[in-house]
Amino acid sequence: MDNVHQFEVIVVGAGGAGLMAGLYASKIAKTAVISKLYPTRSHTGAAQGGISAALGNYEEDNPDWHVYDTVKGSDYLGDQDAIEFMCHEAIQAVYELEHMGLPFDRTPEGRIAQRPFGGHTNNKTGKAVRRACHAADRTGHMILQTLYQQCLKNKVNFYDEFQVLDILIEDGKTVGVVGVELATGELHTFHAKSVIIATGGHGRVWEITSNAYAYTGDGAAIVSRHGIPLEDMEFFQFHPTGIYKMGILITEGVRGEGGVLLNNEGTRFMETYAPTVKDLASRDVVSRAMYLEMRAGRGIDGNRYCYLDVTPATVNKYAEIDGRTNPDGSPYVVTGEQILSKIPDIVDFSRTYLGVDPITQPMPVQPTAHYAMGGIPTNKSGEVVIDDKNTVFPGLFAAGEAACVSVHGANRLGTNSLLDIVVFGKHAGIRAAEFAQGADYVALPADPTDFSRQQVDRLKNGSGKENAFDIGKEMKAVMFDEVGVYRTEEGIQKAVEKLTELQERFKGVKVQDTGKIFNTELLNTWELGNLLDMAEITAAAALNRKESRGGHARDDYPERDDKNWLKHSLAWKKDGKIKLGYKPVVLTKFKPKKRVY
Amino acid sequence: MNVTLKILRYNPEKDEKGHYETYSVEAEPTDRLLDLLEEIKGHQDGTLTFRRSCAHGVCGSDAMRINGSNKLACQVLIKNVGAKITIEPLLGLKVVKDLIVDMEPFFDNYKKVLPHLINESALPADGKERIQSQKERARFDDTTKCIMCAACTTSCPSFWGNDDFLGPAALVSAHRFVFDSRDEGASERLEVLSETFGVARCHTAFNCTSACPRDIKITQAIGELKMAMVTGKLD
């Protein structure tokens, strides 16, 4: 067979999770990392605000507080054993990044600088605590660069611009993956003992999103086609501050530096919704507050946006009202220059895309689809678990946004994803390599590329009656309107029906480009198929969950219902139908209680 | 408004050489050029081929020549380039298809400058971070911003003319480490630069600095590297 490669461990994805997995796995086993983008183009590079760890570089902090904040942020749906593990590993993980060379900003003493972020608190006082370790407002860029550099240094094998289309599974065992080399259009088979899926999220399902074009849920869709369930897919995070109409993210770090949200009356409305931490409440809470303001006619000019104001006058005014102080106890006062130095990229984005200078004017913002809490179910070691008893699927691993450990539960705290990818990427890499060392290669099937070819041929040979771009647009619109920040039975039902129609119409799509070299049309269309699957599963799970929790807010079931719904959902897609099941949440120290910020 | 895009097309499976094709698109003045390319690909010509991912200027995928200068398509708003736009692939790297160029030589040059922290000294005994002052950190801040889009390198006349010139982007990466107070590999790296005519070929044309979508002061960074090579001092 042509184009067959053999590696003990294959990592699919070269973002933070994939690179960390590749780095650690390759210390133990023969490993390769496959990525549809050049590694440095991965979406981890877009992350702005920071990575959390209770270093306490400015003031008292404690990993146990980080644990509690994460549990509370998750609206009690996160598995507490995994959360404890992550928050305690956080400190060493951040120091490790520094040792690798990551250029964190520094405190006056030369230690790693930290800033406040939504939901990070001193558990004794309830006040915001500086836990987000940052490198300006491009922390993700620095993480991605640093990890890629370490991989180069350690001679990790890369297959850049190879897009994986299928995973090979024989008799319940992992055998490898099949991918297409973009430059030639050739299919390649990667024979492996362990496969780690680290393909990121699927925010491109929604119209307004902070997510890259590449965020199409490939990994989750691929495994789902092989009968593996996806967990908690109804939980998708809408970040409160996306640039109006474009969705480009304005980090929570802006509010961490003192920025506030204002309605059309110039009122800082978060005071009403979260009296203690106000603008730094959890993301789900802030996004809902913005929707309620807009519904009540208090959006700016009657439109569906609010203002995010980080001009020094506003920052200083509210810092004084809040009694905010510097670490040395002096009152918190900022200048335009200081704002610029803390959030240079945000200032740039705003100037470029809005024509607004945030040092002198407020920025128009609206909630934007941001982060997949749900994904491929795994345990703490990154092993994929396929049922309510957490049965491990041999040789299959997942990490990063594609996975659901679950440490984010119903709502992720800002900065916990960069932490997640570093911690669980590492452990998935180690475990996958250990597994590979103790396992034999399972023989490849006779025709490993068969299913990949079928998928591609279908897109080449459709009737051509339908346009893929329009199908995508219609999907994004209905998902944003009906399966967005607020949801109702009627609305989700409408989305479900629409998605059934779109899936049917998708069969009538035919790509124009018949070439082999960089046939991006073909691959974008294949990705649309993944997005449709992600949308369908999300809508089905959202329709099913009759309560409000974290990122899943139902107008018709406004309360959290622990009696009936303190459980993870699992969704299988088979023969075009979605089957739902459940699995228990792991509770250790913290009993669910009402969530107030 | 109606916008006309003239795009240099080349498909090696069909064409002997490149040719221009013209498309007309309805657009908002605040649309990104990338939005228009997507619209063309979605509704007029699925074969139009380009790279893109983040859509807001941070991943470095979609550098191309826009009305003659290197820019990221996702960072260009229509109102700033007008209703007639010419789009061509970057110069100096082999065109693979339409607006996609072969990035391998570019990344190879990056790898040559040893782009990773070199520090063999013992880590702090408490396992915590190395100490670096705010001033030391600020020293190399500018060059940490590089997203490796190649806009600078492919705007550089010395790069077009010389296979042995690493190009501005690789030098930016070298700078990022050479001036990091935690790094101990400066002499190794500077040696690479002198062997590969790394900095000597820079004739300060300043093209790179104006092409950089991240506003990195590239010519200045290269100047600082030259200085360090001459004086052996890093400050």
Ligand SMILES: Cc1cc2nc3c(=O)[nH]c(=O)nc-3n(C[C@H](O)[C@H](O)[C@H](O)COP(=O)(O)OP(=O)(O)OC[C@H]3O[C@@H](n4cnc5c(N)ncnc54)[C@H](O)[C@@H]3O)c2cc1C
């Ligand atoms: C604008 C923005 C700002 C953010 N800010 C923060 C923050 O401040 N703090 C925080 O904690 N989190 C933040 N996040 C979230 C966080 O950045 C992401 O969740 C995280 O980086 C995901 O990392 P990953 O490794 O899972 O995926 P990615 O980094 O996206 O990597 C996915 C990889 O998979 C590859 N891939 C995908 N499909 C295929 C396929 N079919 N075949 C081959 N390869 C494939 C891609 O090429 C890519 O290399 C932010 C997110 C966004 C969008």
Ligand code: FES
């Ligand atoms: S698409 Fe990422 S830089 Fe333009």
